[in-house]
Amino acid sequence: MFGGQSGTSVYVEEAAWLYDVYAPLLDGYLQRISAFLDNESQEQRLAPMYGQGFDVYGWLTRPDTAPDMGYLLSSPVGIPFNALAQLMQVLVLFKAYGVAPAREL
8 A cells, every 4th residue: 555655666556456447436547647747747847757648547547648757756756656656546546435535545
């Protein structure tokens, strides 16, 4: 649970597994956050760090389009991707229990 720190491919595998198992719960969120991250990665000041973009949705739904592991493990990609994998865990938990994040448990 919770993929750990970047620098290891565990978070990539975890995100892929989560999407494979919980696609109905994650699809809309993953499409929106992926579009946001990809758009941000194309901003002029950030683009040099994201030569292969940041299309997480594409990478998870079409693994043959994913960049090489070196790119995925680089800090500019690995840290936010790792955070996304952790957020995916939390989202599955909330949706599975029908609880909103602001609601007291």
